[in-house]
Amino acid sequence: MPRYFLPSLAVTLAVLFAAPAVCEAQNYGVAKDLARKAVRAAEGKRPAEPEPQKPKRPSTKPTKAPPTDEQTPPEIEAPLRADIREGVAEMPLIDAHAHYGGEHPKTLAWMAQQNVKVLNICVGGRSERWRKQAELYRRCAEQHPDRYAWVTSFTLPDFKDPKYAEKVIEDLKRDFTDGAVGCKVWKSVGMFIKKPDGAHLQIDDPIFEPIFSWLEAEGHTLVVHVADPIGRWRPLDEKDPYYDLYKKTPRGQMYGREGVPSHGEILASRDRVIERHPKLRVVGCHLGSMEHDLGELAKRFDKYPNFAVDTSGLRRITALAAHDREKVRGFFIKYADRIMYGSDRHASGQLKMNEEELAESLGELKHAFCVGWDYYATDKVFMLKGHQCPGLALPPDVVKKIFYTTAKKWHPGL
Numbered sequence: 001m002p003r004y005f006l007p008s009l010a011v012t013l014a015v016l017f018a019a020p021a022v023c024e025a026q027n028y029g030v031a032k033d034l035a036r037k038a039v040r041a042a043e044g045k046r047p048a049e050p051e052p053q054k055p056k057r058p059s060t061k062p063t064k065a066p067p068t069d070e071q072t073p074p075e076i077e078a079p080l081r082a083d084i085r086e087g088v089a090e091m092p093l094i095d096a097h098a099h100y101g102g103e104h105p106k107t108l109a110w111m112a113q114q115n116v117k118v119l120n121i122c123v124g125g126r127s128e129r130w131r132k133q134a135e136l137y138r139r140c141a142e143q144h145p146d147r148y149a150w151v152t153s154f155t156l157p158d159f160k161d162p163k164y165a166e167k168v169i170e171d172l173k174r175d176f177t178d179g180a181v182g183c184k185v186w187k188s189v190g191m192f193i194k195k196p197d198g199a200h201l202q203i204d205d206p207i208f209e210p211i212f213s214w215l216e217a218e219g220h221t222l223v224v225h226v227a228d229p230i231g232r233w234r235p236l237d238e239k240d241p242y243y244d245l246y247k248k249t250p251r252g253q254m255y256g257r258e259g260v261p262s263h264g265e266i267l268a269s270r271d272r273v274i275e276r277h278p279k280l281r282v283v284g285c286h287l288g289s290m291e292h293d294l295g296e297l298a299k300r301f302d303k304y305p306n307f308a309v310d311t312s313g314l315r316r317i318t319a320l321a322a323h324d325r326e327k328v329r330g331f332f333i334k335y336a337d338r339i340m341y342g343s344d345r346h347a348s349g350q351l352k353m354n355e356e357e358l359a360e361s362l363g364e365l366k367h368a369f370c371v372g373w374d375y376y377a378t379d380k381v382f383m384l385k386g387h388q389c390p391g392l393a394l395p396p397d398v399v400k401k402i403f404y405t406t407a408k409k410w411h412p413g414l
């Protein structure tokens with residue numbers, strides 16, 4: 001085990017006993033910040049707010065190599081510092097993939113002070129329940145247009161209604177009139193939903209074609225999350241960056257199951273939609289479920305000018321950190337017009353939260369932005385969910401694309 005991951009025995013025990021449920025938001029800075037919180041919790045005190053620390057200016061030079069396992073990384077900084085970056089407000093920051101219905105005045109004040117905007121994405125399912133989520137996101141965007149925008153979705157087919165696509169298009173017309181800037185399809189298409197003949201419904205199924213043709217003709221963006229990280233189709237491996245997620249959500253594990261589509265088949269189905277609709281802007285969530293192979297993702301970018309991706313989910317950073325850093329850096333520099341930052345953070349019901357709950361809920365958004373900024377814009381080295389992540393220190397013009405320009409281009413109206 002590397003030396004930097006060994007705090008004193010007393011602190012280790014305090015962490016183990018006082019903070020067994022380590023959420024992603026706390027894990028960054030585990031060696032210092034969480035330990036301090038855990039010790040305070042063991043003493044019966046509320047966790048102290050970490051001291052705000054000034055982020056470093058992003059480096060414009062070619063960057064130094066990250067420390068190897070033999071070297072000790074620099075001290076890890078506290079995650080919930082006051083500001084995402086130095087010189088706030090000059091460049092707006094966009095989170096292009098979230099589910100963050102943060103309506104509390106304190107959340108909005110922080111977003112205004114930091115000059116951030118969040119694109120909330122609906123997740124349509126088989127029932128109309130997702131409409132409640134849509135209503136929250138629509139309201140956030142309507143009441144706080146500088147801080148929020150939203151992407152709608154549609155209810156999945158029951159395969160009995162011959163007018164299914166027509167009805168979906170009617171609903172979409174209303175949602176776009178209500179300010180939506182895109183439409184999302186979720187991974188239940190491809191992985192879970194079955195057709196009456198027992199086959200898995202794929203995104204290139206003819207049932208969706210009129211909907212995609214309509215989106216293309218109207219100039220709207222299609223947001224697609226199909227498949228999952230490749231590890232879902234492989235035996236569980238503790239070294240996989242998503243291991244804890246797979247353990248928590250076994251329903252999504254495809255490995256060893258009979259009759260389920262392969263990862264490649266699902267992505268091929270998505271690629272056929274991109275190909276059939278060359279004027280339809282398609283944004284693939286979570287690096288297009290191809291974070292394990294940036295070469296494959298690069299091939300898609302080269303082949304399909306109408307395809308882009310978001311980086312959503314903090315685990316994506318741990319997955320990227322598993323690759324050679326200079327290769328990842330080169331990839332982001334080359335394809336910065338096709339990659340947009342996303343957090344995948346969730347929030348709802350903030351107006352009913354007590355102070356502590358609100359601090360935690362807002363903390364999640366702050367944390368995601370701070371970690372994202374540190375990874376893409378600085379050369380800090382930090383631990384995230386037990387993985388060492390050396391910041392990419394991308395040049396300022398690339399950082400601007402990833403946190404702002406690319407999202408504006410791929411989601412007109414954002």
Ligand SMILES: [Zn+2]
Pocket residue numbers: 097098099121312344
């Ligand atoms: Zn999401």
